[in-house]
Amino acid sequence: MGKGGSAKQEVNEYNMSMHLGVCWRADAITHITVGDKVAWRGNVQSNTQISISQPNLFGGPKKEGGVRGYVTALLGGVDQVLPDALAARLGRGTGANCPGFRGALTLFFTGTPPAGGSGGVQTSLGSIFGTRSVQRPGFYWVANTPYLKNIEVGVRRAPVGLNPDIALVYGGSRTPRAICFAIDLSGSMDGERLATLKSAMSTVLAAIGATADTGVIIDLAVVSFGRASSSIIRRGANGLDVAEVDSWVQSRNATASNTDFREGMNSAKVFFDATDQVIEERYLFFITDGEPTGYGTAVTDPGTIAQEAATALAEMAGVQSFGINIELADTTYTALIDNTPSDGVPIVEGSTPDGLVNAVNKALFGDNVTADANPAHIIYECCTNQEWGMGSPETLLDKASFEAAAITLNAEGLGLSLRWTQQDTIENFVSEIIDHVQATLFVNPRTGLLTLKLIRGDYDPDTLREINPDNADMLDFQRKGWGEITNEIVVTWTNPETEQDETVVVQDNGAIAAQGGRIISASRNYYAVRRADLATRLGLRDLRVASAPLASCEVELDRSAWDLLPGDVVRMAWPERGLAGTVMRVGPVDYGNLSSPSIRVSLVEDIFGFTIAEYEAPPGSAWDGDDEEPEPADDARIITLPAFLAGVARTDAGLSTDVDYPEVMAGVLASSDVGYNFDLWGATVQPDGSTFDEVQATCSFAGQAVLALDLASEARSLGVSLVGTPTNVLAAAGTVMLIGNNDDDETIMEVVFIAEEDGGTLTLERGLLDTVPRAWAQGTKVWLLDIDSDISDLDLLSDGETVSYKLLTRTFAGVLAPAVAPVLSGTLTARPHLPLRPVNATVAGIGFGEVDCVGLSTIPCAWATRNRLTEDARILTWTEDSIDPEDGQTTTLTLLDPAGNIIDTVTGIEGVSYDIPVGLFAGLGRARIRFSAERDGFSSLQAHEIGVLLENGYGYSYGNNYGGA
Structure with a gap:
C-alpha cells in the first residue's frame, strides 16, 4: 500500500514598501546590505531604479527567505522632483504636489516598479510547496519571521570646497x-x-x-x-x-x-x-x-x-x-x-x-x-558647509594650507571613510580626523585664519628657530625612560567588505629587547581606515613615536616668539638639560595678554628629527658638549665674482643687478672640517672716511678635493675622479667646480653626471662663464659648491681694491673670536666688466692640442662668441652656438712663438672666423694662436690657445721628413 503524502510547509512572506532616508546628499550608491548580507552591489551616480532579486539570501522559503523588489534611488539633488508613481503611493498624486526630499539621499523600496502603479508582480515560489502566483504589493524583506532585518547602504561622497x-x-x-x-x-x-x-x-x-x-x-x-x-x-x-x-x-x-x-x-x-x-x-x-x-x-x-x-x-x-x-x-x-x-x-x-x-x-x-575621502577636504567642508557644518565663511580659513595638506595626503594614499551622525559635535568629529592623519588645526596669529598643518618631517633642521636660555625660561622638563615606552600597537580598522572591525599588530623588536622581552601594548582605533596596508602604516607611524624615549617640556618665551604656531618645529639648545640643537615640535601655545606678555609653549621632541638630535650628559656647571669648538678655516681664497655669479648673489639678496664699472663684488671660497658656515668679518667705511669692523655677510663653506688623475684640456671630461670629495657638497649633478689660484688662471666647471655604478666618477662641462678649459695635473686642488651657495660680500667694491676679511667659523659650540682668526687678503679685478672670451675656438676644425697645418697657405680659425650681459639666466657650455656679443666687442687673434713671445696680432675681428696668412708666423716651424675678446679698451679675463705645426723636419716632426722641409 503506498505511503501518504507529507504535509506542505507553510511559508509566510513579509512584504512592505518603505521610503528610507539614508544620509545627506551623496555622489554614488555602492551597495545595499540586508541582515549583514550583500543584496546588491553597483555604482549608481544618478536618480535611477535598481532591481534586486535575491530570494534565497537568508536560506530561501524553508528558512528566512530573501529579498526581492525594486529600489528607486533618489540622490537628493537641488532640483530633484519625486517621480509621480512614488508621489501617488504617498497619496500626493504627482511629484509636483509632493516634497522632493532634496538635500537627502533616500531609497524607495517597492515590490513593483514605480511606473507600474499599484499592481503586484507575479512570482513563482517553486515546487517545494507547490506552484502558485502571488501579488507582491511591497518589497519582499524576509520569510517566516516577523522581524525586519537591519538595512545598511554603502554610499560614496567626495567632500567639496577644495581641488x-x-x-x-x-x-x-x-x-x-x-x-x-x-x-x-x-x-x-x-x-x-x-x-x-x-x-x-x-x-x-x-x-x-x-x-x-x-x-x-x-x-x-x-x-x-x-x-x-x-x-x-x-x-x-x-x-x-x-x-x-x-x-x-x-x-x-x-x-x-x-x-x-x-x-x-x-x-x-x-x-x-x-x-x-x-x-x-x-x-x-x-x-x-x-x-x-x-x-x-x-x-x-x-x-x-x-x-x-x-x-x-x-x-x-x-x-x-x-x-x-x-x-x-x-x-x-x-x-x-x-x-x-x-x-x-x-x-x-x-x-x-x-x-x-x-x-x-x-x-x-x-x-x-575603493576610493576614500581626502581628510583635508573633509575638515574644510565641515568648517565651511552652511547647511550641516560650522558655516564659517571661506575667507576665515587659510585655504592654501588646506590645499597643501590635501596634496600631501593624496600622495600618501591616506584617505578616510567615515560618517557623522550629528550625535556628536563637529569639533569632536574634526578632532577624530586630525588624530587619524596627525595634524593640527589652529588660528594663525599672523593672519587670523584657521590653518591646517600636517605633522611631517618637511623641514630643514638647520633653518629652524632656536630656543635657548637667552630667550626662554624652562618651566618643566621630562624625558620618557625605557620603562615608560610602548613597544607594540594594535590598530583597529574597518573592513569595507564586511563593515566589521579588524586589527593589525605592529611591534618594535628593538624596544622589546631593551625591555627584557616584555610586551608593552597600546591600542589605536582608526575606524575611518578601510585598508589593512594603511592601518599598518599608521600603526608603524604611531609606534615610532611611542617606542622612542622622547623629551617634552614647557617653556616661557619672550615676545619674539609671538608668531610661533602649533605644529611648528624649533631647535632646542639647553646645556643644563643636555639638549644641543634637539628638534622639538610645538604643541599648544598660550600667547599671553597685556598683563602677562610672555608666550607659554608646550614642546615635545619631534620624531622626524630624532636621528638628527645631539645629546650630551648634563654638565655640572658649564656646557661641555660634543660639538667641536670653532677653529680657523682650513683653506680660503678671495675671488672676484664673475658677472653671472654676482647677478645671482644680488638677485637672491633682493638687490639691483645694475653694477657699473669700477664696481665689483668679492667672493670667498673657504673649507672647514668643523664649521657649518662662517661670518665674513671686514671693514665698513663710514661717511667721514673712518672704518670699523663688523660682519659683512654669513657665508657657506665650499667643499674641497683633489684630482685623482691628470685632467686634459677639453670641452667635456668623462670619468673624472676626485680624492677626498665631501659628499654633503657633491650631492649630485649641478655642482660647480673651480680649479686655480687666481681669477685669470682658474677654470670653472659643472658636474653634469655622476656615474654611481662606476665609483662615482664625474662628467664635467669645462671652461664655463669667463674661463677656458685648461689642463690640470693630478693632485690639483678643486673647490666644489652649489650655484646658489652664499659666498659673497654683497657690498659693492672697486676694481683694483685690496680687501681683507677674517673668517669667523661657526659651529654649534659657538663662533670663532675675531682676535684668533687670521686675516685673508686679496686684490679684486675688473672681472665682471670684461668681455667674455671666444669659445669653441678651433684651428682647421680642431680645438685642443697641436694642429698639423703643414703645407697650408692660410690657417683657418673659427670660434663662437658670448655676451656677459645676456648670459644671466643659465650657464652656457663651451660648445654651444654663438650668442650675439656686446656692442663694440671684437675678437683678437694673437700669434705667439713657442716661448710665448708675441709675433703678430690680428685685431678688430667682428665675425666668428678668420684665415691667418702663414706669412704672419715669420717662418716659425711651430707657434700658438691665442683667441681673446676686446671691448672699450678691456680684454677678456682669459684666452684660449691652440698650437700649430707649420713645418716638418728635425725637431718639428722627427721621422716624417728628416733633415728639412
Missing part, C-alpha cells in the same frame, strides 16, 4: 614594484615649472616612502635628463632611502639647453635592466615640457630622437611607460614613448603640482580601487 581632482584618495598595490621617474631639466624648465616639479615629486615620493616603510618591496630611481643625464637609484628602498632621493631631486637645477629623450630613456633602461625579474610591476614616468632635441650629435629631427627613445623603451621588458607633458599641448613625441594609451598623455600645468601628482597617482593606484 576636486584629489578629493578622493585611492589605495595602492602591495606587490613589489620598480618605479622610475625621468624628469626633464632642460633650460625651459627653469623657474616656476621646476619648482612645481620638485613640489610634486616631493609629494609623490612621500607616498612611496610611506608605502616602502610598510614592507612593500620598492626599487626606486630618478633620472634627470637634458643635454646629458644623471640618476639616483635605491633598491629595496625604505622611507629614509626615499627621503635621500627626494633630497637629490630638490638639489637639481635646470641648466641644459637640450631635451634629449634618449638620455632619459637610456638611463631608465639601465635601471630596469638591473631590476630583479621577480618584480613584475614596473613603472616609468617620463615628464617633460619640450619637444626632443639632440646634443652632440648630427641627429636633430625630433621625430627621429623620439623614435630612438621609443626603441630603447621597447627593449625594457614589462615596463609601463607614462608620458606626462608640462604645459606642452603637442603630445606627438611624448606619445611615442608612452605605451599606456588608456590614459593618453596628460598635459599638466606648470604652476601647480596638483595635476602632476594626480597623474602619477592615477597611474600607480588607478580608479578601480
Whole structure:
C-alpha cells in the first residue's frame, strides 16, 4: 500500500514598501546590505531604479527567505522632483504636489516598479510547496519571521570646497614594484615649472616612502635628463632611502639647453635592466615640457630622437611607460614613448603640482580601487558647509594650507571613510580626523585664519628657530625612560567588505629587547581606515613615536616668539638639560595678554628629527658638549665674482643687478672640517672716511678635493675622479667646480653626471662663464659648491681694491673670536666688466692640442662668441652656438712663438672666423694662436690657445721628413 503524502510547509512572506532616508546628499550608491548580507552591489551616480532579486539570501522559503523588489534611488539633488508613481503611493498624486526630499539621499523600496502603479508582480515560489502566483504589493524583506532585518547602504561622497581632482584618495598595490621617474631639466624648465616639479615629486615620493616603510618591496630611481643625464637609484628602498632621493631631486637645477629623450630613456633602461625579474610591476614616468632635441650629435629631427627613445623603451621588458607633458599641448613625441594609451598623455600645468601628482597617482593606484575621502577636504567642508557644518565663511580659513595638506595626503594614499551622525559635535568629529592623519588645526596669529598643518618631517633642521636660555625660561622638563615606552600597537580598522572591525599588530623588536622581552601594548582605533596596508602604516607611524624615549617640556618665551604656531618645529639648545640643537615640535601655545606678555609653549621632541638630535650628559656647571669648538678655516681664497655669479648673489639678496664699472663684488671660497658656515668679518667705511669692523655677510663653506688623475684640456671630461670629495657638497649633478689660484688662471666647471655604478666618477662641462678649459695635473686642488651657495660680500667694491676679511667659523659650540682668526687678503679685478672670451675656438676644425697645418697657405680659425650681459639666466657650455656679443666687442687673434713671445696680432675681428696668412708666423716651424675678446679698451679675463705645426723636419716632426722641409 503506498505511503501518504507529507504535509506542505507553510511559508509566510513579509512584504512592505518603505521610503528610507539614508544620509545627506551623496555622489554614488555602492551597495545595499540586508541582515549583514550583500543584496546588491553597483555604482549608481544618478536618480535611477535598481532591481534586486535575491530570494534565497537568508536560506530561501524553508528558512528566512530573501529579498526581492525594486529600489528607486533618489540622490537628493537641488532640483530633484519625486517621480509621480512614488508621489501617488504617498497619496500626493504627482511629484509636483509632493516634497522632493532634496538635500537627502533616500531609497524607495517597492515590490513593483514605480511606473507600474499599484499592481503586484507575479512570482513563482517553486515546487517545494507547490506552484502558485502571488501579488507582491511591497518589497519582499524576509520569510517566516516577523522581524525586519537591519538595512545598511554603502554610499560614496567626495567632500567639496577644495581641488576636486584629489578629493578622493585611492589605495595602492602591495606587490613589489620598480618605479622610475625621468624628469626633464632642460633650460625651459627653469623657474616656476621646476619648482612645481620638485613640489610634486616631493609629494609623490612621500607616498612611496610611506608605502616602502610598510614592507612593500620598492626599487626606486630618478633620472634627470637634458643635454646629458644623471640618476639616483635605491633598491629595496625604505622611507629614509626615499627621503635621500627626494633630497637629490630638490638639489637639481635646470641648466641644459637640450631635451634629449634618449638620455632619459637610456638611463631608465639601465635601471630596469638591473631590476630583479621577480618584480613584475614596473613603472616609468617620463615628464617633460619640450619637444626632443639632440646634443652632440648630427641627429636633430625630433621625430627621429623620439623614435630612438621609443626603441630603447621597447627593449625594457614589462615596463609601463607614462608620458606626462608640462604645459606642452603637442603630445606627438611624448606619445611615442608612452605605451599606456588608456590614459593618453596628460598635459599638466606648470604652476601647480596638483595635476602632476594626480597623474602619477592615477597611474600607480588607478580608479578601480575603493576610493576614500581626502581628510583635508573633509575638515574644510565641515568648517565651511552652511547647511550641516560650522558655516564659517571661506575667507576665515587659510585655504592654501588646506590645499597643501590635501596634496600631501593624496600622495600618501591616506584617505578616510567615515560618517557623522550629528550625535556628536563637529569639533569632536574634526578632532577624530586630525588624530587619524596627525595634524593640527589652529588660528594663525599672523593672519587670523584657521590653518591646517600636517605633522611631517618637511623641514630643514638647520633653518629652524632656536630656543635657548637667552630667550626662554624652562618651566618643566621630562624625558620618557625605557620603562615608560610602548613597544607594540594594535590598530583597529574597518573592513569595507564586511563593515566589521579588524586589527593589525605592529611591534618594535628593538624596544622589546631593551625591555627584557616584555610586551608593552597600546591600542589605536582608526575606524575611518578601510585598508589593512594603511592601518599598518599608521600603526608603524604611531609606534615610532611611542617606542622612542622622547623629551617634552614647557617653556616661557619672550615676545619674539609671538608668531610661533602649533605644529611648528624649533631647535632646542639647553646645556643644563643636555639638549644641543634637539628638534622639538610645538604643541599648544598660550600667547599671553597685556598683563602677562610672555608666550607659554608646550614642546615635545619631534620624531622626524630624532636621528638628527645631539645629546650630551648634563654638565655640572658649564656646557661641555660634543660639538667641536670653532677653529680657523682650513683653506680660503678671495675671488672676484664673475658677472653671472654676482647677478645671482644680488638677485637672491633682493638687490639691483645694475653694477657699473669700477664696481665689483668679492667672493670667498673657504673649507672647514668643523664649521657649518662662517661670518665674513671686514671693514665698513663710514661717511667721514673712518672704518670699523663688523660682519659683512654669513657665508657657506665650499667643499674641497683633489684630482685623482691628470685632467686634459677639453670641452667635456668623462670619468673624472676626485680624492677626498665631501659628499654633503657633491650631492649630485649641478655642482660647480673651480680649479686655480687666481681669477685669470682658474677654470670653472659643472658636474653634469655622476656615474654611481662606476665609483662615482664625474662628467664635467669645462671652461664655463669667463674661463677656458685648461689642463690640470693630478693632485690639483678643486673647490666644489652649489650655484646658489652664499659666498659673497654683497657690498659693492672697486676694481683694483685690496680687501681683507677674517673668517669667523661657526659651529654649534659657538663662533670663532675675531682676535684668533687670521686675516685673508686679496686684490679684486675688473672681472665682471670684461668681455667674455671666444669659445669653441678651433684651428682647421680642431680645438685642443697641436694642429698639423703643414703645407697650408692660410690657417683657418673659427670660434663662437658670448655676451656677459645676456648670459644671466643659465650657464652656457663651451660648445654651444654663438650668442650675439656686446656692442663694440671684437675678437683678437694673437700669434705667439713657442716661448710665448708675441709675433703678430690680428685685431678688430667682428665675425666668428678668420684665415691667418702663414706669412704672419715669420717662418716659425711651430707657434700658438691665442683667441681673446676686446671691448672699450678691456680684454677678456682669459684666452684660449691652440698650437700649430707649420713645418716638418728635425725637431718639428722627427721621422716624417728628416733633415728639412
